[in-house]
Amino acid sequence: MSLFGYLRSTILSKVVMAITGAVLVLYVIVHTAGNMLIFIGKDSLNSYSAFLHSLGPILWIIRAVLILSAILHIITSIKLKFENLAAKPSKYAVKNYLKAKLSSRTMIWTGIMILSFVVYHLLHFTFRTTNPQHYYPEFYQPHNAVSSIIIERFDVYRMVVLGFQNPLISIVYIVGVILVGFHLDHAIQSMFQTLGYNQKHYFPTIQKCSTTLAIIIVLCLVSIPISVLLGFIGGEI
Amino acid sequence: MKLTLHIWRQKNTNAKGHFETYIMDNVIEDMSFLEMLDVLNERLILEGKEPVAFDHDCREGICGACSLTINxxxxxxxxxxxTCQLHMRKFKDGDEIWIEPFRARAFPVIKDLIVDRSAFDRIIQAGGFISVNTGQAPEANSILVPKKNADTAMDAAQCIGCGACVAACPNGAAMLFVAAKVSHFAYLPQGQPERKLRVLKMVEQMQKDGxxxxxxxxxxxxxxxxxxSVKFIALMNRDYLKASFSDEKSELIRNQLA
Structure with missing residues (x-):
């Protein structure tokens, strides 16, 4: 059986969607929590970034898992979508949805938009090709250093603030993050259903948590560009 | 009560269908939806026109023959x-009603509102048998079934195989039907020996039928x-996943290769 042999099975395809989705959701949660360090201050965010870069091979293992998950998630979703379109060749003249939420019916579209947003996000902050003028090193002296060692590290804080001071970039991020939230509203509870965890007593709670978690992630991430635009953070750079 | 009906008319599977509009005067609110269509058909026959073809049988809500996608x-x-237990008192005077067949690739239209649901029969056949002795009913206490399991099995066994799940699904998926059929044996001791093989074969047939x-x-x-409940789909997913890594799966693959 080849790596993509699972694609022949409808349920195994769904399981792969759920597991790769879970990996990506966990990453989004950790990423959001890490980003919140910007509210503590420049030093926290930059040390966090320096810590991540110091992980070396571990960082690359994490990246490999994320890239593999994203690729499998995308390939599987496209295959499922084409099969689904083929399975319903004629549409109803009138269709009343009873339970399907807008977020569940637009998963493929929010997915495609999130993918383009992620590509932009990586070009902007990871490869730093869209705004290379925002990239500065920071010369930093640790508080508890015995001698006066000066460490050079990447000034993430300044890059983020300079980026978000451009309202256009901020709007792209706000829209992108809201799309992620919309996708997650359906995705998180869907993961549990697909993997077979649906019992009468706690599934309604899982559904509520799915929406709540999506809203929390959106509020946290959106608060960064808004705070920069309003001048709550970044005054000191 | 006066109603405007837009009904899907299609000569046969390969013909292109279209909506035709019929004005119904004097609809009595005690009529069932199908009785209302009977009245329409009597009128069409008197007018020398082709009556509307629709499926029905017991008209008691238990056989699964009637269909129709209404609004x-x-x-x-x-x-x-x-549909047979839906009464006209649920509609208001002057309502417009759109009546369409159950739509899905796996349910081709035979004529007008009648669709071919034999894909469901093929899935049931693929499920195979359960190992019990035939003949006289066994002593009731020889196989103990916990009350809770019996209730859950009955919840799943309520499925009448009408195909509304496929018709409602934007993807034309039959997961709820197959899950109900898989689950009602999965909760009973009599269903255990063939449990893994059953879920593998039924899901495979479901995919073959498009x-x-x-x-x-x-x-x-x-x-x-x-x-x-869709919780039965979760149970089927779980069972399928377990069965995918079992001896039964290897046996199926071996048989297919042979």
């Missing part, structure tokens, strides 16, 4: 009810006249 909802707006994939929209559960 975009399989079996109409009344929750947990088949049903779509599950996107967890939960439209099926909302449209089901027997209100079967």
């Amino acid at each position: 975009g909802i399989p079996h109409g707006p009344e929750k947990g009810t088949t 049903f779509g994939n599950c996107s967890n929209y939960y439209e099926c559960e909302a449209a089901c006249p027997k209100q079967i």
Whole structure:
């Protein structure tokens, strides 16, 4: 059986969607929590970034898992979508949805938009090709250093603030993050259903948590560009 | 009560269908939806026109023969009810009603509102048998079934195989139907020996018949006249996953290769 042999099975395809989705959701949660360090201050965010870069091979293992998950998630979703379109060749003249939420019916579209947003996000902050003028090193002296060692590290804080001071970039991020939230509203509870965890007593709670978690992630991430635009953070750079 | 009906007319499977509009005067609110269509058909016959073809049998809500997607909802707006048990008092004077067949690739239209649901029969056949002795009914206490399991099995066994789940699903998926059939044996001791083989074979047949994939929209559960829960789909997913890594799966692959 080849790596993509699972694609022949409808349920195994769904399981792969759920597991790769879970990996990506966990990453989004950790990423959001890490980003919140910007509210503590420049030093926290930059040390966090320096810590991540110091992980070396571990960082690359994490990246490999994320890239593999994203690729499998995308390939599987496209295959499922084409099969689904083929399975319903004629549409109803009138269709009343009873339970399907807008977020569940637009998963493929929010997915495609999130993918383009992620590509932009990586070009902007990871490869730093869209705004290379925002990239500065920071010369930093640790508080508890015995001698006066000066460490050079990447000034993430300044890059983020300079980026978000451009309202256009901020709007792209706000829209992108809201799309992620919309996708997650359906995705998180869907993961549990697909993997077979649906019992009468706690599934309604899982559904509520799915929406709540999506809203929390959106509020946290959106608060960064808004705070920069309003001048709550970044005054000191 | 006066109603405007837009009814899907299609000569045969390969013909192109279209809507025809009929004005119904004097609809009595005690009529069932199908009786209202009977009245229309009597009128069409008197006028020398082709009556509207639609499926029906017991008209008691238990056989699964009737279908129809009424205003975009399989079996109409009344929750947990088949079309035959839907009464005209649920509509208002002057209402416009759109009546369409159950739509899915796996359910080709035979004529007008009648669709071919024999894909469901093929899935049931693929499920195979359960190992019990035939002949006289066994002593009731020889195999003990916990009350809770018996109740859950009965919840799944309520499925009448009408196909509303497929009709409601934006993907034309048959997951709720297959899940109900898989689950009602999965909760009973008599269903255990063939449990893994059954889920593998039924899901395989479901895919062969061209049903779509599950996107967890939960439209099926909302449209089901027997209100079967999507928790059975979760159970089927679980069972399928376990069975995919079992001896039964290897045996199936070996048989297919041979």
